Amino acid sequence: MPAPSNQALLEDASGFSRLLELYKNVAVEHVFSHPDVEQLELQGYRVISGLLDIYQPLLSLSLNDFRELVEKERLKRFPIESRLFQKLSTRHRLAYVEVVSKLPTDSAEYPVLEYYYRCRLIQDYISGMTDLYAWDEYRRLMAVEQ
Numbered sequence: 427m428p429a430p431s432n433q434a435l436l437e438d439a440s441g442f443s444r445l446l447e448l449y450k451n452v453a454v455e456h457v458f459s460h461p462d463v464e465q466l467e468l469q470g471y472r473v474i475s476g477l478l479d480i481y482q483p484l485l486s487l488s489l490n491d492f493r494e495l496v497e498k499e500r501l502k503r504f505p506i507e508s509r510l511f512q513k514l515s516t517r518h519r520l521a522y523v524e525v526v527s528k529l530p531t532d533s534a535e536y537p538v539l540e541y542y543y544r545c546r547l548i549q550d551y552i553s554g555m556t557d558l559y560a561w562d563e564y565r566r567l568m569a570v571e572q
Contacts, residue, residue, distance in 0.1 A: 473564045474552065480567050481548045483507050489537050492544060496523060514551050522547040 437443060457463060483506055487495065495501050496519070500508040511519075522543055529539050555563065564570070 470557070473560050476564050476568060477552045477555075477560060478548070480564075481510055481552070484510055484548060485541075485544060489540055492540075514547065515554075518547055518551045518554075521550070 458467075484492065487504065487507055491501070491504065495504065495507060495511055499512065502508075525543050526540055529536055533539075552560065
């Protein structure tokens with residue numbers, strides 16, 4: 427019998443489902459609760475939160491100011507925001523430009539959708555970092571000793 431679309435494949439009363447649940451419980455109890463793993467998780471949380479905080483000034487720009495920054499790539503009146511924007515990968519910036527250029531600018535939803543995609547730009551950039559790169563970037567931008 428096929429699983430409903432809103433249910434995982436092994437989310438039923440089968441033996442496989444019970445075995446999967448057992449593995450999950452063992453992992454949570456004996457692996458993910460180990461102090462070293464918990465410390466890594468907390469450090470990762472701090473790094474990701476810190477990077478999101480660092481890039482937050484790009485989200486504080488008005489729609490028109492951010493649009494101008496995207497077009498010119500650097501604005502003298504926004505030196506920090508310009509430097510942060512330059513740090514975003516070209517691939518992520520181009521993806522943002524592509525999706526926003528398809529939005530109807532005369533729509534009442536345009537500002538909300540643009541802001542959503544701006545958030546996604548930063549989120550996708552940070553989530554695409556390797557652990558080591560994210561850690562190095564966090565240390566560089568937070569001026570932490572290397």
